[in-house]
Amino acid sequence: MRIFATISRKLRRDESGMAATEFGLLVVPLMIVLLGAFDLGYQSYVRAQLQGVLNDVARTATVETPDFTGYTGTTTEERIENAIKDRVNNIARNASYTINQTNFYEFSGVGNAEKLLTDVNGNGQYDSADGDCFEDINSNGAFDLSAGASGQGGADDIVYYDVTITMPRIVPVMTLIGVPANYTINARAAVRNQPFADQAIPPTVCGP
Template sequence: MRLPSARRALRKVRALITDGRGAAAVEFAMTAPILFVIIGASLQFAHLFYVRSVLTSVVNAAGRNSALQSAATSQTAIDTRVSTVIHEIAPKATLTFTRRNYADFSKIGVPEDFTDTNGNGVYDPKECFVDMNGNGQWDDDMGKTGQGGADDVVAYTVSVTYPALFGFTHAFGYPLSQTINATTILKNQPYATQSTRTGVQVCP
């Protein structure tokens, strides 16, 4: 009596093993997370490149406007224009604006001169230096903050930080936020005589 029952049970087991119903659903459940991560990461990379392209374009345009004679009174309007364009494609973005001005292009990114007392090639506290930007401390970039004046060279930089489109990708190593920068360097119109820049010797 037990043998037929065993055979029936064995047949049921075999039928269950060979039954393909529901296999597609199981396979999809296993591969869907990977698929979603790939799609999410691809969309975020595409969005990053798009934001970077738009930022570069609008910063270049803003830089050209900044170089005009009216820039001294329209910097806020120029920054607002950049913010408006970026917020159209990244609504939660935070923007930071920086303007540094120099006497000419050769001074961009150049550190202030200092007396290398110990000969190690780097500035150390208590060493004398020439304060070119008037802030009372040694800087590795002698540029002054702001738009500057006639015939000055201006480095206009905009930094944009915005959250990732899909937070779940952070679990797979994608950052929760992206930060991109764009800089344009232009020369102010020579609508007046350029101011002469002189440094002050400072010995802390």
């Protein structure tokens, strides 16, 4: 018994190997923090690059005949999309893209309904039966909750770009702590086309 008591006292005083044990306990949360910081940094980098590319492409597209030489597409809208994809693909691995191009008559129309010109009953809504009138921005003859029309529009129009990319995380292990497997990164820009011609005036449409 005396031998066991002596050994027990020595073991209690022996601290060799404690550093390795403590490191083993700390290494997992430490790596999660470091990988998380790297993951967020990369996501911020891709977002900044996407916004920069979009701003540059949007400015190039404001002229009457924008120069997108080297990018495929039968329309200006298609060449704009391909220009964005080609330039972002250098940093965004296996990304899929959703690119919307919408034109508006003025900046105030972005994100808003078509403008009411006459509101007979004063309820702030378009009522065809009351004979309300509205500015038909997209010339489709119907009152729309979005005042925009698809595409680049014409001279002096406002073009609103909304680009979303989805791509796998650069650190897949982050999914172990409940983080989604993919990044979803968005960039937006609104620019005015140059006045290379007179801006088309939207027609006024009134209910019967």
